[in-house]
Amino acid sequence: MNELLSLENVSVSYPARRSAYGGVFSRSRGELRAVDSVSFAIAPGETLGLVGESGCGKSSLARAIVGLEATAGGRIMFEGENCSLQRGASKRGGQRSAAYKRMQLVFQDPASSLNPRLSVETMLKEVLWVHRIVARNEISDEIDRLLALVGLAPDTRRRFPRAFSSGQRQRLSIARALAIRPSLLICDEATSSLDASTQAQILSLLCELRDTLGLSYLFISHGLGAVRHISDRVAVMYLGQLVELAPSAALFAAPRHPYTQALIAANPASDPRQRRVRRLLDGVAPSPLDAPAACRFHPRCPFAQELCRAVAPLFRDEAGHTTACHFSTRDNRARW
Numbered sequence: 445m446n447e448l449l450s451l452e453n454v455s456v457s458y459p460a461r462r463s464a465y466g467g468v469f470s471r472s473r474g475e476l477r478a479v480d481s482v483s484f485a486i487a488p489g490e491t492l493g494l495v496g497e498s499g500c501g502k503s504s505l506a507r508a509i510v511g512l513e514a515t516a517g518g519r520i521m522f523e524g525e526n527c528s529l530q531r532g533a534s535k536r537g538g539q540r541s542a543a544y545k546r547m548q549l550v551f552q553d554p555a556s557s558l559n560p561r562l563s564v565e566t567m568l569k570e571v572l573w574v575h576r577i578v579a580r581n582e583i584s585d586e587i588d589r590l591l592a593l594v595g596l597a598p599d600t601r602r603r604f605p606r607a608f609s610s611g612q613r614q615r616l617s618i619a620r621a622l623a624i625r626p627s628l629l630i631c632d633e634a635t636s637s638l639d640a641s642t643q644a645q646i647l648s649l650l651c652e653l654r655d656t657l658g659l660s661y662l663f664i665s666h667g668l669g670a671v672r673h674i675s676d677r678v679a680v681m682y683l684g685q686l687v688e689l690a691p692s693a694a695l696f697a698a699p700r701h702p703y704t705q706a707l708i709a710a711n712p713a714s715d716p717r718q719r720r721v722r723r724l725l726d727g728v729a730p731s732p733l734d735a736p737a738a739c740r741f742h743p744r745c746p747f748a749q750e751l752c753r754a755v756a757p758l759f760r761d762e763a764g765h766t767t768a769c770h771f772s773t774r775d776n777r778a779r780w
Contacts, residue, residue, distance in 0.1 A: 447521070448660050449486040449509070449547070449628055454518035454528075455479055456504045460733055476732050478504040480684040481518065486628070491654065491661040493675030493692065495668060495707065497729055501684040502664045506632045509662070511544045522547060523627070545575065548621035552633035554613035558605040564591070564616060565601040571623040590619045593656075595649060611642035615649065622653070630662045635670055643667070647674055668711045672696055680704045683729055683740045690765040700765065700772040702745050739770070747771065 456479035479501040486492050494502055507513040509520060511529045520528045527543040551557040559567060568587045572578055578586045588598045594615040605613055614634065621629055631650070635643040647670055653659055665671050671678055671692075678695045680688040680703065688701040699705045706725050725744045730736055738756045742748040751770050759766045 446487055447485040448488045448490075448523060449662070450521040451485070451509070452483050452519045452521070453481045454483070454505070454508060454520060455481055455516040456501070456508045456513055457516040474733070475516075477516070477735070478684055478732060479508065480735075482681075482684075482686055483518075484679055484686065484689060486660050486662060488627070488660055489654070489658055490677070491663055491675050493671035493678040494662060494664045494681060495666070495671055495678060496681035498666070499729065499732075500681045501732075502681055503632055505681075506549060506630050506662065506664055509630060510547055510549050512549075545624050546626050547628040547630065548624060548626040550614075550617050550621050550629060550631045550634045552636055554610065554617045554637075555605070557617055558613060558620075560605055563602055563604050567616075567620060568601075568623055571620060575624050577623060577625065586623075590623055593622060593653065594619045609642075610638055611645060614638065614642075614646055618646075618649070618653075622657075626659070628660045628662070630664070632664045633666065634663075636666060643670060650674060668696075668708065680707070683735055684732055685740060685768070686759075687741065687768045688766065689759075690767075694765050700767040701741075701769045702747055703741050739768075 455477060457475040457477045460474055460476040482501075482505060484492065494505075496502055504513060508515050508529070511527065514529050518528070519526060522543045523546065525543050562570070565587060568590060569583055572583050572586055573580070587601055591598055591600065596612065596615055596619070600608075600612075605616065608616065617634075618629075629650075634650075635646050638646060650661065650663075651674060654661065661674070663671060663674055675692045678688075678690060678692050679686055680695075680701065682703050688695065688699065688704045690700075695704065696708060699708055703725075726746070727744050730740070730743065736743050738754055739745070739748070739752040742752040745752065749770075755770070757768045757770045759768050760772060
């Protein structure tokens with residue numbers, strides 16, 4: 445596969461401390477491994493969906509890809525260039541790759557990601573000028589082009605973010621990301637804070653931009669409906685690790701990992717007349733500070749056996765559908 449972005453065993457960790465005496469002192473508790481040996485690739489023009497429970501490491505992985513977090517191990521390749529920001533390297537120094545300009549992050553909350561003191565025109569002009577995207581005399585036309593791309597009228601350029609709705613502010617965030625003319629957009633819960641109708645509009649906009657500009661997406665979301673609609677392939681993450689990766693249609697039609705099956709079963713059916721049995725997972729996800737040995741999902745898996753508690757599962761590939769489960773390839777695999 446011709447790869448635009450490739451991750452090889454990428455890990456992200458944070459120092460963990462325990463407060464004592466009312467927070468005056470703190471003691472080290474080791475490291476919290478938010479992302480542990482994650483590998484996948486995204487092809488030009490492809491959309492990869494990334495799903496999982498809150499706290500599983502999705503946002504930490506996104507921030508590491510764009511260089512906002514240092515990696516504790518592994519390698520991130522973008523357009524054939526190694527752009528991994530290793531721990532201890534300066535984010536402002538010469539080791540920061542120029543490739544970061546060609547991948548942009550769209551955040552969940554546009555109200556906090558946009559500067560409330562800058563008008564739309566000033567915000568976009570600043571990006572275009574600092575990065576030398578167009579000549580100075582072409583900046584005004586480029587701002588109009590960007591606003592048109594995201595479905596906003598040219599006369600909105602003098603307004604401030606507070607004058608827009610949440611959906612319009614997210615369109616502004618997308619326009620700002622597009623100003624640098626990236627080849628990859630990482631959407632970190634970009635539709636989660638929006639109502640259902642506005643979500644649909646933003647998803648349609650993202651699909652249109654992908655077809656028009658040839659963009660690739662890493663689409664991170666809790667909403668399985670949105671992920672199913674926009675994604676070519678879907679990766680499922682649990683407690684810092686990938687557990688399943690497959691084409692979108694295959695994953696939703698026949699999920700193989702018990703965790704993926706539970707996620708899909710918990711998602712509301714699109715047809716209210718459809719009846720299905722839902723089995724809830726027992727307990728909550730363990731802390732990354734004390735991750736279970738071997739298979740990390742085994743304390744919550746109703747089908748766990750002694751092998752799951754003793755040996756970490758390897759990824760098994762069946763026609764492009766990969767699963768990290770000892771029993772995912774058996775005929776009697778569990779169905780939720």
